[in-house]
Amino acid sequence: MEAFITHTGTAVPLRRSNVDTDQIIPAVWLKQVSRTGFENGLFAAWREDPEFVLNDATYEGASILVSGPDFGTGSSREHAVWALQQYGFRVVIAARFGDIFRNNSTKMGLLPVVLPGDKAADLQSAVEANPKLEITVDLRERQVRWADEVVAFEIDDYTRWRLMEGLDDIGLTLRHADDVAVYENGRQPWLPTTV
Amino acid sequence: MGRTLAEKVWEQHVVRRADGEPDLLYIDLHLIHEVTSPQAFDGLRLAGRKVRRPDLTIATEDHNVPTVLGPIADPVSKKQVETLRKNAAEFGIRLHPMGDAGQGVVHIIGPQFGLTQPGMTIVCGDSHTSTHGAFGGIAFGIGTSEVEHVLATQTLPAYRPKTMAIEVSGELPPGVTAKDLILAIIAKIGTGGGQGYIVEYRGEAVRELSMEGRMTVCNMSIEAGARAGMIAPDETTFAYLKGRPHAPQGEAWDQAVEYWKSLRTDDDAVFDKVVEIDASTLTPYVTWGTNPGQGLPLAESVPSPDSFADPVARSAAERALDYMGLNAGTPLREIEVDTVFVGSCTNGRIEDLRSAAEILRGRQVRTRTLIVPGSMQVKLQAEEEGLHEVFKAAGAEWREAGCSMCLGMNPDTLKPGERSASTSNRNFEGRQGKGGRTHLVSPQVAAATAVTGRLTAPADL
Numbered sequence: 284m285e286a287f288i289t290h291t292g293t294a295v296p297l298r299r300s301n302v303d304t305d306q307i308i309p310a311v312w313l314k315q316v317s318r319t320g321f322e323n324g325l326f327a328a329w330r331e332d333p334e335f336v337l338n339d340a341t342y343e344g345a346s347i348l349v350s351g352p353d354f355g356t357g358s359s360r361e362h363a364v365w366a367l368q369q370y371g372f373r374v375v376i377a378a379r380f381g382d383i384f385r386n387n388s389t390k391m392g393l394l395p396v397v398l399p400g401d402k403a404a405d406l407q408s409a410v411e412a413n414p415k416l417e418i419t420v421d422l423r424e425r426q427v428r429w430a431d432e433v434v435a436f437e438i439d440d441y442t443r444w445r446l447m448e449g450l451d452d453i454g455l456t457l458r459h460a461d462d463v464a465v466y467e468n469g470r471q472p473w474l475p476t477t478v
Numbered sequence: 479m480g481r482t483l484a485e486k487v488w489e490q491h492v493v494r495r496a497d498g499e500p501d502l503l504y505i506d507l508h509l510i511h512e513v514t515s516p517q518a519f520d521g522l523r524l525a526g527r528k529v530r531r532p533d534l535t536i537a538t539e540d541h542n543v544p545t546v547l548g549p550i551a552d553p554v555s556k557k558q559v560e561t562l563r564k565n566a567a568e569f570g571i572r573l574h575p576m577g578d579a580g581q582g583v584v585h586i587i588g589p590q591f592g593l594t595q596p597g598m599t600i601v602c603g604d605s606h607t608s609t610h611g612a613f614g615g616i617a618f619g620i621g622t623s624e625v626e627h628v629l630a631t632q633t634l635p636a637y638r639p640k641t642m643a644i645e646v647s648g649e650l651p652p653g654v655t656a657k658d659l660i661l662a663i664i665a666k667i668g669t670g671g672g673q674g675y676i677v678e679y680r681g682e683a684v685r686e687l688s689m690e691g692r693m694t695v696c697n698m699s700i701e702a703g704a705r706a707g708m709i710a711p712d713e714t715t716f717a718y719l720k721g722r723p724h725a726p727q728g729e730a731w732d733q734a735v736e737y738w739k740s741l742r743t744d745d746d747a748v749f750d751k752v753v754e755i756d757a758s759t760l761t762p763y764v765t766w767g768t769n770p771g772q773g774l775p776l777a778e779s780v781p782s783p784d785s786f787a788d789p790v791a792r793s794a795a796e797r798a799l800d801y802m803g804l805n806a807g808t809p810l811r812e813i814e815v816d817t818v819f820v821g822s823c824t825n826g827r828i829e830d831l832r833s834a835a836e837i838l839r840g841r842q843v844r845t846r847t848l849i850v851p852g853s854m855q856v857k858l859q860a861e862e863e864g865l866h867e868v869f870k871a872a873g874a875e876w877r878e879a880g881c882s883m884c885l886g887m888n889p890d891t892l893k894p895g896e897r898s899a900s901t902s903n904r905n906f907e908g909r910q911g912k913g914g915r916t917h918l919v920s921p922q923v924a925a926a927t928a929v930t931g932r933l934t935a936p937a938d939l
Contacts, residue, residue: 300790300791301794305885305906305907305909306907310541310885310886313541313887314542314552314557314887315554316516316557316558316561317520328907328908328912352790353670353703356669356769357605357701357904357906358605358885358904359603359604359605359619359620359621360514360621361514361517361603361623362622379670380673381673381703382639382673382674382703382705386620386621386624387621387622390621400790440498441498441500452623452627453525455635456502456627456631459493459494459502460631462502463493463502463504463530463631466493472733473726473731474506474598475592475593475595475726476533476534476724477533477536477571477572477593
């Protein structure tokens with residue numbers, strides 16, 4: 284996983300709520316067995332509309348997506364995270380995220396930033412007024428900064444550390460393989476196996 | 479202070495706890511299907527890792543499979559299913575492939591085999607894993623990175639979510655089902671209402687539900703944004719489990735039941751949040767919009783966006799009406815549908831098929847009607863009971879087991895502009911096929927709708 288410490292870029296304002304993962308990447312794209320090539324599937328149905336914000340050349344090159352509340356609800360498909368990253372996003376900002384999407388993002392190094400609803404909407408307005416607005420998302424300081432605004436966001440210390448170091452969860456857990464073995468020996472005897 | 483059911487099950491599974499870190503949680507059962515696993519197995523191969531506990535892992539083919547007999551026509555789907563077969567063989571994981579008597583939708587087969595038991599932790603790369611919480615365990619959906627993590631370590635690092643009680647008082651009136659209850663709950667708390675919580679469904683109406691009904695309720699917990707949903711195990715749970723292939727037997731059964739009886743929220747436990755709902759006031763529910771929170775009693779009309787005070791909800795409603803091709807003020811009962819789908823991990827169990835058959839018996843459908851059993855075993859049982867003859871005589875299509883029209887990934891889809899009454903769980907834009915329009919309903923409402931061609935409650939027939 285690529286480490287995330289701080290990122291500065293421009294943004295796309297996505298003025299929609301309840302952006303479920305079926306919209307982020309429709310199911311037909313989930314038939315692939317690889318981890319790459321999902322950028323063309325990102326918002327595939329919505330992108331057919333020429334008016335859709337990702338089709339607006341004004342926002343070309345943006346690396347931060349600023350959405351309405353409840354981004355990434357629904358299906359657990361991690362393909363949604365892959366599609367966003369492969370399209371070029373490094374950060375998604377919203378007032379609320381689906382729990383599974385948020386988890387998946389932090390496993391892959393896509394930073395989900397929760398800002399209070401009015402702050403996310405303020406940022407959308409600021410980007411609409413100036414599409415080239417530079418926005419800095421600073422994980423070390425837990426801040427989003429644009430123009431004169433400095434807005435703090437919350438993220439737990441452990442996830443922050445893991446993202447900043449770019450660490451793989453499996454490697455971290457395997458350090459505790461002995462604890463797992465001890466636990467396994469004490470499991471209730473009636474628990475089922477699939478054998 | 480007492481503990482909630484969720485806290486008890488969580489604590490039982492903590493392998494390691496350290497300050498400032500998530501708990502390392504042991505996973506008792508890992509369910510796998512073809513869609514969210516290939517990249518996880520690739521990850522294991524790249525790192526030279528094995529599956530730690532293939533004996534706590536089980537795989538099935540469900541999302542991509544056609545529900546008519548024959549091979550998979552789509553080469554991309556076929557490759558995905560073949561990839562699962564290769565991975566299962568290479569890593570020594572039990573697989574129920576298409577055509578196998580044990581095949582079916584991943585959340586139907588776990589309970590059916592008796593692999594889903596009270597007090598367990600269960601995960602799957604599928605958000606509807608919350609279904610299994612109906613037995614009183616903690617069950618939740620995960621992404622592919624976490625699938626790989628569980629394969630490699632049989633654990634997951636996680637922070638314990640907050641706890642929410644949804645207290646359902648009173649009795650569900652006749653003709654009102656578990657599906658109507660959960661649609662009403664989601665409409666009440668919203669698609670984000672459960673975010674960050676494990677929900678425990680409690681109260682008289684919940685205790686009265688069958689296991690099938692409990693699974694329907696827990697299944698859609700994710701539609702309210704909850705990480706998991708659960709119901710304390712009781713005699714209904716034990717009766718469902720007893721004698722199933724993987725349920726404990728003999729002395730182990732007695733030990734297990736004794737432990738399972740301790741899996742209830744203590745009287746003095748405190749939930750982080752409590753929501754109350756009176757079951758006796760409910761009527762059949764349907765959705766009118768493009769998220770599962772946009773639902774209303776069938777007797778009502780399509781709402782006006784102006785009726786929403788919150789500007790975000792208002793613009794979501796405007797957009798939803800536009801996508802759904804609906805006008806504010808139209809009575810929901812006047813909405814005509816082209817297709818009816820009975821099936822999915824929400825409503826593809828035997829009880830669901832029985833209730834649909836009861837309504838279709840001696841009647842004719844006016845819409846394309848797909849009846850899709852959730853598993854091969856459900857199909858066999860339905861055929862033993864003669865339900866398939868009822869469906870066929872009514873003009874409905876009787877299919878093979880699979881996810882079918884729930885998700886627009888296999889040949890069963892809506893065409894652009896087509897409208898369905900569907901017993902599945904998601905009415906998202908394009909969920910059942912690009913441009914398709916979905917109304918979520920119970921199996922009973924689905925069957926009655928098939929008869930009239932308009933959204934209809936059985937009592938209206």
